[in-house]
Amino acid sequence: MIQTHKTLSKGKIIALVVVILVVLGAAAYTVYGLNNTASTETKEASSKTTDSIDYGEATDEQKNTGLDQKGNAQSEAPASNTNEPITVVVTALNPPDSTKKTTTSEVTTLQIRVRIDLVTTAGTCYLTLTKGSTTVTKQAGTQAGPTTSTCRGFDVDQSELSLGEWKATIEVVSGDREGTVSQNFTVQ
């Protein structure tokens, strides 16, 4: 027993340690190399310049990204049945600007667009523009999009607006629900 143990010389111990370290190093290199390869491949793919079609099998990333989406759209109940306020966001408000002139014309229209977080064609949008005691009002229906809606407007001619600071208020009504958003702008 003692003799058996004696056969494990100091040199063999050192050799074993060296082997283990080599294995560790190889493992570390493998990990590092794999990660780097994956990263590089993705970046290169992002810079493709031709319309080559990939007929290869989908990657795990491509498959797994959609797992959460399965069943997301299962409810058949229309969203407009709740009584929560409608979220309305001004996505674009481009006032007329006489200082911006094209070669053939001037920018003479106030352009207001909103995002309505509700898919509906039955809503009504009310636009109120105020400047001091001056008020301009417009009304439009709603346009349903894939996931949101928008007002079927608004483009307001500059002739209806004097120069200066204005406030735009858009109120959206759909059934019992409504939502409002306001934003200031300058006509120059």
Add this chain to the structure above:
Amino acid sequence: MAILIMNTQKMIHTLLLVSIFVIASILSATLISKSTHAAPVVGFTPGNIISENIFTNSQSMTAAQIQSFLNSKVTACDTNGTLRATEYGRSDLTHAQYAATRGWSAPPYTCLKDYSDGGRVSAQIIYDASQEFNINPQVLIVLLQKEQSLVTDTWPISIQYQSATGYGCPDSAACDSQYYGLTNQIRWAARMFRAIMNNSPTWYTPYVLGNNYIQYGVSPSCGGSTVNIINRSTQALYNYTPYQPNQDSLNAGYGDAPGDCDTHGNRNFFLYFNDWFGSPLYGNLVRTIENASVYLVSGNVKYPIADMSTFGALYPMGGVTFVNQSYLDTKTTSAVLGRIIRSSDGTVYFFDAGIKLSFGSCAQVEAYGSSCGQAQLLDDSQINALTTGPGMTSLYATTSGKLFYITGGEKREVYDNTALSQAGLSGSANTLNEPAIAYIPYGSPVIRADTIITSRQDANKQILNSTLAYPIRSSQYTAQALTAVTAKQLDDQSIAKLTLSTNSFDDSFVDGSGNIYVLTSDGKKLVPDPSSFQVTPIQLSTGIINLISGSGALSNPSLLKTTDNGTVYVIVNGQKRPLVAMEDLKSITGENVPYIGWMSGSLLGSIPTGNIIVGAGRMVKTASSGTVYMTDGYDKIITMTSFGPTVDMGIIPYVRTISDEILSRYTVDTSGLSSYVSCNGVNYIGLSGILYQLTISGLTARVLQPQSCNVLTKQTTPPRFLLAPNGTIHELKLGVLHPISSWSTYLALSSGGGSMVSVSYATASLLPSGAAL
């Protein structure tokens, strides 16, 4: 020892265990890392997710190709739901069992590649919608994947088909049943895309081309930013997913980012499209594999790109995408793409180097050789892809260092800012590439007088005298004399627009007063006797003459030589006459060291060569004859009968031998020579080698040529006493010789002063005799 051995053994075991643990840890970490790691998304621009041309490339795939593509993404469909739901962490359940736990539909599950609706397979439904609405089927494929994972799902449940493209499914609410069904979903999506691409007046969208506020997530608390949407295809995508990915979402690649503001829709659209079909950001510039012609596709029009310069100027529109000929055939071929384009709002631009510069008026567009109506209409997305630069100006500077004034459909090259200022055309300029205005023909350049214009192409120079340009015949001293004259380069096409003289500027010119100048090694020199040259040089303005270096005048007559020949020429009567010896110079000009002009141009060569000038006031003979002559001026020789007069006048007592041929060109005067001569209208008498001013009553003096006079010594006051060869001393009073009868008388007279010189018999005989003293 035993303990030591036992410890060693333990140590080995420990090392092995540690090693295994570490390796296991690394490998497991690797697996975890592989499952969650993703490289950040590169190249995603929220305002430009996909180009319009790619978005509308309905010919990108056939129905068969779509089918093949769908087949490739799902190799085995779990129709019966028997495979384990490991992807949901429930390897203990089959897909069917897992679906039951979630309330999802039961098998059979039909993968997209096999799915049919209304008698058509999904590939055909996709293809048909793409053709009906002229939308790239690849866009619809990616839409199906990013909304419901239908392309890669091996066991899709029925509700995934009901809302296959997510149409009618708000992010914060349930879906609307009126849009259900694969065909319905795909067609609604394609219809909306087409309406937006057409900017349909009946289809309102929350987003516009230009600045839009777009949130990072569903909740307003996620924040957002202003996004400049540059094309309608990107505008259309935001109608589907009205959010932009935040940086965390982009950093996560295909993965999830922490927090509640991680929106995937547009990010995943970009990733899937990029990975499966190539970059979605190209497609403006297209060609087929078979034909190298490149086109810029705008809407239904394709503009051929005629040159690399235009191609390079369009670099913001991306690289060239290879397309099928059938796609190209759907586009109307327009004229070659020029540099003047317009957007849908009527703004007309000039473009170069990826920059668009708006014209201020249609008149300005016409100045650049086009018109507002002729400006080529591009998609607004393409206009927007070009960086907005300053407004166009009439002045166009090039990166190659030129400056043009653009007017009337011509480009007038500007000599320099001074010329521009003198023409009243000063202003600001945009610096752009010269090839961009290669289409504009050259007009007359904007120049100024009294300058030198050098050709850029062959370095030939012209000197500009007012509006007339003289080609410069370059030579050593010409170039040297013109160093103070401003010299700038113009293109040959500009020079061709100048009024060019058929005469060259060489080494002589005349001013408005008829003064002739020649260019010597010392610069310009005035010719004292212009008539002697009998040439008609080009006329230059006083302004430019003043700029030519040099001052002073040539000798009279002018002495000139060339740089490559030692012969000095005397310019006389329209001839250049070689001088025989330098000691004759004084006879020519009257100066001991007259100025000799060194010339490098062609003037001397153009003047005919005359007879050699031996030198005036010289005695010459030929080898064939003993007759001795005195040269008088340039062209005459006087036959000498004795040496007396020449001695009295001070002619050098050396007889030069010349050839008969040279002698034959002289006019021989045989009337004889006396020492009573006239130089420049003044009469002289030669006495002991000096001419004394004296008029002899009743005797006509021989008129000598000025050149002969030049070599003779002259004094105004004659000597008082003359010693004749016979020893008689005479007093010379008022031109009359009075013999002095005695030495004492001479002493008495000379006490009052007066010098005495010898006089020859011949000269003494010329003077009248008076009463003896």
